[in-house]
Amino acid sequence: MRLLGKAVLTISALGLAASTSAQDVRNEGAGSRREALDLMIFQPAPTDDLLAASDWIGDKPTSASLNGKPVLVFTFAEWYRPSHTAAMLGKRLKDQHPDLVIIGIHDSEGWDEAKAFAEKRKLGFSVALDTDGAIRDSFMVDQDPDVFVIDRAGNLRFADITTDSVAAAVEVVASESSEEARNAEANQAEAMRSARAAQRRAGGINQSVSLDNLPKIPFTAPTAEQYAATDWPKIDRELLEEASSIEELTPPFAVPDGEWLNGKPDTDGKIVVAYIWHPISRTVMNDLMVKMEDMHKQQSRDVTVMGFMVPIGDDRQSRNRDGGLIRDEFRDLSISKSGMSFALGQRQITHSLLASQQGSPLPALGNQRSRRNNQDLNGRVIIVSSDGRVRRAVDDMRDWDLVLQAVDHLIRVDPGVKARRAAEARYIRGNGG
Incomplete structure (x- = not known):
């Protein structure tokens, strides 16, 4: 899985079109933990400890209620304000994807405050109390908020991704059928092969041109309408x-x-x-x-x-x-x-x-x-x-x-960043071997 992730990063960095929006999803973390998380992708999601939790805000989910559904799981703590972002994002995504199941995993401290937070914010999804940290351990959580996405086949599809990637990850699993989810690993491998072929046809980028030493390349500034539509x-x-x-x-x-x-x-x-x-x-x-x-x-x-x-x-x-x-x-x-x-x-x-x-x-x-x-x-x-x-x-x-x-x-x-990068890419290709 780790090699797959590296190839996806390389394709995206070269600016080649990807055949799936999974290319827009970016991971967090590094080192041995990231490698272990990558090995969990396309494997059955570790939901046993989650479903065994006894204290819940909202309805307690079951294996039956999750069957065939896309699931978004995130960790948070009411007392840790940066993690509120994930909770509010989950609420918005639930409105956009009615069959999406949202499950929050709350820290062992501040449970009463979490109940008040859920009521005040009208979250509308289930939150489990991680009493002894077992749920976090099963998902290899290191810091709130960590976000995980499970597909309709019950497999962990994305693990510990950036907050701004969550919408793209949910779109991937929500748009698939259960059959497509079961074949997702093979389909992604095929998409990579197609992307590599496109890279070869494009002729590649001249590796002798260093991004650190690029001259300032003129580019056409985006319009106000482009910025407004971003x-x-x-x-x-x-x-x-x-x-x-x-x-x-x-x-x-x-x-x-x-x-x-x-x-x-x-x-x-x-x-x-x-x-x-x-x-x-x-x-x-x-x-x-x-x-x-x-x-x-x-x-x-x-x-x-x-x-x-x-x-x-x-x-x-x-x-x-x-x-x-x-x-x-x-x-x-x-x-x-x-x-x-x-x-x-x-x-x-x-x-x-x-x-x-x-x-x-x-x-x-x-x-x-x-x-x-x-x-x-x-x-x-x-x-x-x-x-x-x-x-x-x-x-x-x-x-x-x-x-x-x-x-x-x-x-x-940002349209300006895209325009400048496009101009730099043209310069690099024009000065290639």
């Missing part, structure tokens, strides 16, 4: 209620001029991930900035990362909000290029940084958030599409998974 990440309903319009909620973002450390960033045809920071926050310096640097190094082809050092609020205290003492040399640190260099010390940061003396240059998200001072916003992250529109904002670094999900989603759907 399937962007859904806006949280509660945030939408804080704003008078969608334009207020997702204001445009422009890269400001100034004295940039590591150079002014290029954003043409790319996703922008921007954040604000000040060295009073050890968490931002030691966690968020490191994660941003990793993203910059790993995804610089499609993502531009930039950070803005801002003054702290006038109401600063002797202790910062991380609970650590503010170092004396950071109390009145100059918001300047030299101040940034001093704060960074020996840190090897290569993404672009700018000192913003007037405060945060990032658009506020909703009226309530616009009133918060710079210290409150220290660590805020926004994700911007290539048309300069804010598509997601995250204020809590514990929600880093939401940042990754939004970035992955935008890279897949």
Whole structure:
């Protein structure tokens, strides 16, 4: 199974048309656990411990009630807010696929709160209490939310996939008959053979051209209509209620001029991930900035990362909000290029940084958030599409998974990214051997 997954990734990376929407489903995880999960694909789903659970919200499913049905299984915990995304996604997918069975697996803690959450959100599907962790163990869960999809033949079809891949995975299994599900493994192998043949006919891509050394290739910018028709990440309903319009909620973002450390960033045809920071926050310096640097190094082809050092609020205290003492040399640190260099010390940061003396240059998200001072916003992250529109904002670094999900989603759907990549592909082919 692992070789199959690698081949699918290669076909998608080359931009060749896939004969099944399963190509749009992406896995999470790596190493030995991912290998073990891959071996479970197309095998009977491990539902024994799940169906044996005694405490349920909603009706308890049975083998008979699951027979011949597509099933979406996800893990979550009411007290872990990032996992709420999977629960709300399950609710939407149930509305789109009436015969889809949704089953939530809740953590052993917070069961009463989970009941209140299900009632408040009107989830409308069954949730099992994983009392001793046996259900999670059977699915090899490592972190909520993990998502699994079972086909009409009762086989595990997708295991631990990205949140933005769930809709595609459900579409695959919901559109199949039970007979097609039983033959899915053979059909997917045939699709791979066809894709390889298409790759050979296309002549391949010149491997001597490095993506890291590509010149800037001109491309035709997408139209406003193309951006408007794109399937962007859904806006949280509660945030939408804080704003008078969608334009207020997702204001445009422009890269400001100034004295940039590591150079002014290029954003043409790319996703922008921007954040604000000040060295009073050890968490931002030691966690968020490191994660941003990793993203910059790993995804610089499609993502531009930039950070803005801002003054702290006038109401600063002797202790910062991380609970650590503010170092004396950071109390009145100059918001300047030299101040940034001093704060960074020996840190090897290569993404672009700018000192913003007037405060945060990032658009506020909703009226309530616009009133918060710079210290409150220290660590805020926004994700911007290539048309300069804010598509997601995250204020809590514990929600880093939401940042990754939004970035992955935008890279897949952004018209500007697609147009730039298409131009680069033409250049590579034109300069091939």
